[in-house]
Amino acid sequence: MSDFFEALPGAVGSPPQHYGNPLGEQKILVDGSAVVDLGHRGIVTVSGSDRLTWLDSLTSQSIAGLQPGDSGETLQLDINGRLEYAIRVVDDGDTAWLLVDADEAAGLLAWLSKMRFMLRVELADRSADFATIGSLGTPAIEAAAPNGVPLVWHDPWSSVVRGGHQYAQVAEHPGAEWSYSETLVAPSALAAASALPVAGTLALDALRIAAWRPRLATEADEKTIPHELDWLRSAVHLTKGCYRGQETVAKVHNLGHPPRRLVMLHIDGSDGVLPAPGDPVAVHDASDIADAAIGTVTSSALHYELGPIALAVIKRGTEHDAELAILSDGIRIAAAQEVIVPRDAGAEANVPRLPRLGAVRR
Template sequence: MSSEDRPLNLSKGASPFASLPGAVGSPPEHYGNPLGEQKRLAEGTAIVDLSHHGVVTVSGPDRLSWLDSLTSQSIKGMKPGDSSETLQLDINGRLEYAMRVIDDGDTTWLLVDAGEAEGLLAWLTKMRFMLRVELADRSDDFVTIGSLGTPAIEAAAPNGVPLVWNDPWRSVVQGGHQYAHVAEHPGVEWTYSERLIESAASAEASALPVAGLLALEALRVAAWRPRFATEVDERSIPHELDWLRSAVHLTKGCYRGQETVAKVHNLGHPPRRLVMLHLDGSDGVLPAAGSPVVLAGSDDPIGVVTTAAMHFELGPIALAVIKRNTEHDAELSVLADDIRIAAAQEVIVPRDAGAEANVPRLPRLGAVRR
């Protein structure tokens, strides 16, 4: 599902970035030169307005242990200034929320995609019980700024610790697992971070070199980085997106959905798998999210495009979720606007992902050993 398909937080009013020359959209998708903006963003010299994202805070002495007990990552040991990522799953292990986590020693800050703050806050409120935690939606008070460098603007620090989230995607976190079989994961070049600034400071931030959302999405796709608003649907489990790499701790205590996470990882296989597609650009068509992925010569869908982008070096690329048993060397196509776009598959989650446990074969009852 595209971020544009989800409701945005409009209570802050129009973003000052939307008033910049050439801006298209609010927050801007681009400022008139998407590929040039993308190059500047990759070089670490531009920022991206993410003012449509949400911010939920959890304060109180039980905040970290409480969140640890509810979600997929081990965060109870976070120190002030640490960054993490955690997922909230349903009882069947399906993804319901993805949270980018900062703790400043007093408050835990949960950064979420557009339209997710209200639902997350409501769910967390139901799970409070008698614990010493306080919850708030701070989406109106703070604006999220994304970058792949260190922008010349100070992050907010209401409790003395700058609110900067550094994406853990660059390497496999402790307790995590990577399914991708590659010598060097493209995520190692993904130096992405998000900063919270006070909403009143967003006009000042808009004076810095800027890039649009299209630039950020293209670089994210190239890094094989899943995102809740785009790669997740009602059936998604973390294994399908290789999200155990950064957001799941496989040996922590129980949490909702943990049984499915362990069972699929140790004994089974995820039913679908994430791939990156290199698209034929000769027709000049970039498929929309939801476009069917098919085997060459067939019209029967085996998956869907989740994000498509024009990369300044790789050309047209996309992330897609396809059936697990699709052969790694299968010739694929994407159907878009009555056009069949040839697509070369780059394997992220392989067909044999999961079944990590070496389960010994037990003799049948009554069998005679020889």
């Protein structure tokens, strides 16, 4: 599916990471005119009359009421509330289209197949039938519409969804300007899509990082719970019915605190080194960053306005004003944190603490 884009002048990578000008490609993406080939995405379909109520019962978001053309985002969690799949959903009135990374499609399909029981749902992997094209705004591209409804997923990250919650304590969330969408395109329409202005995945990722937008493939690991990434903002409904992992979601949000927290890092670019995912992060005065690591870089990019930036997941207790340092290829790089998830995230129920048994009141 990516052949059209990989053959374009200057294309580097598969799918193309850039076309020779990553910073300039960010600008045309922001303008809403460019498209990004997302050949690394997978598509699972769920059809049948029970599809939405069934998916609603299994995952974190309230999606049973999606109308044809509506978009949503939902998380599939394990029994301990840890992230397994982040699913972008668009329904066309007949079929729910579940968009994930390509290497996640088979696993998600297998898990859903085990959970089907006697309900009226049919599952399929449609990854090979359509290309996924990313954009900001609404580019002039023909979306596939096998059931009469254009298959365009609009990212809900731009605001807190109904039933969700935002931990970031900012007057203006950078995600408010994130007008991202993914369009499914039939092979016959790809040639027209590749004639539009194009940008690579590096440009898209830089803008995603600046919008504080988490991604499962980069920000999550086997221990991640949604609270750590402020993902209750778009993908969790806190008052819907029970689903796997719901007890952890409720307990951490109402009574506890997530053990780690997402931050954005503004990186000192004087050495010309951009940290890589997995590089250790420590407080600035640590003598050995690897031994004193409080977290790791999850995504990094050179932003056309902000310069070198990154997302990182660090220990919750790290002070908000602590200067940080990153170790990348043996080079120590200074970084200033911008708080996304604060140290006091959670404990929203404000339940008063009971005195310990035998304690004397004063």
